Amino acid sequence: MRNEPLPPDVIAGSPAGRATFSSREGALDFSRQAPGSLIDKYGRRVSYIRLSITDRCDFRCNYCMAEEMTFLPRAQVLTLEECLRVASTFVELGVSKVRVTGGEPLLRHNVVWLLERIARLPGLRELVMTTNGSQLERFAPALRAAGVGRINISLDTLQPERFRQITRVGDLTKVLRGLDAAQAAGFDRVKINTVMIRKLNDDEVIDLVDFAVGRGIDISFIEQMPLGDVGDARDNRFFSSDEALARLQTRHVLVPSAESSGGPARYWRIPGQQTRVGFVSPHSHNFCDSCNRVRITARGELYPCLGSNDAVQLLPVLRAHPAEQQPLRAAIVHGMGIKARGHDFGSQMNSPQVVRFMSMTGG
DSSP, X not given: OOOOOOOGGXXXXXXXXXXXXXXXXXXXXXXXXXXXXXXXXXXXXXXXXXXXXXXXXXXXXXXXXXXXXXXXXXXXXXXXXXXHHHHHHHHHTTOOEEEEESXXXXXXXXXXXXXXXXXXXXXXXXXXXXXXXXXXXXXXXXXXXXXXXXXXXXXXXXXXXXXXXXXXXXXXXXXXXXHHHHHHHTOSEEEEEEEEBTTTTGGGHHHHHHHHHHHTOEEEEEEOOXXXXXXXXXXXXXXXHHHHHHHHTTTOOOEEOOOOOSSSOEEEEOTTOSOEEEEEOTTTSOOGGGOOEEEEOTTOEEESOTTOOOEEEOHHHHHHOTTOSHHHHHHHHHHGGGOOSOOOGXXXXXXXXXXXXXXXXXX
8 A cells, every 4th residue: 555645634633733744753754664654754664553532531530631611512533333343354454453432432322233243353362451440340340351461450549539630520439349340250350540640649659559459350551641631730740650669668569561562651560469550651662663552542643652643533534434444544644743752741741731631541
């Protein structure tokens, strides 16, 4: 497949206006990109997509979104059939792992229908999901039966009142019942994701690991990312992976592991325990040189880099060519050409250059 120009309405850039296929670093060089492949101009192969199927969420986590959110009208959101078509095309192009995200993906009507069909795509090795856990008590068995292999549950605290403070509306006991249901459903792995926030939950780092060890599940600690204006002084709240690791080492022996879940987490093991302790460190230990993933938002924006505003609009391609696959494939392949070399979150903590909220990008 040749890298042919795309229509201007397919390319979106920063809020200042449209972007063309030239990057801040100069004209694109596709010399390292094999025809029809998902290899960017820096030689990185994309094998993993994070597909958001809704921007809606039943929580209002204060690091993720504003308290008063305006969600997308239905006509601007990918239909489930369009989500399946996007996933199928990426898998045809060599992607082997699909993570379904939101917002909260289990709020999407008929989500199990979509998961069943993604799981059956030839060439897909792994279907996983990230959820806030609020709906898991009801959905866990159906998700496992649909073919979801692993599930990540966002859990930032074990204290009910603090949980309500962080989520603004959430009920910790409901999430813990969802975690029980996920373990009972028999997923290959269950993992907790914890966003670290100084003076809010950093004092629970050890408690959360002990909780994970007690349940025989994994946990990943995530450095807060500057996405969207959440009205918070993020630089005062930043808590690094190194600080978390040092605190954990006062309680546990932690041994570095070469294991990978196919994403950005770097894992450590506690000898004699099943639990893996991961750290996702976009600030302190930038992992851009090995990035293998892209994100598709609920309205069909292909973001090759979480830390960039450059995107390819897939929704107009899908709707203009409902019976043709080639235009969608071309748009996706061209998206590899605007994948940035890396992000610079460290200089953006209080003045984020990425204006969209994390809930809009997909977890």
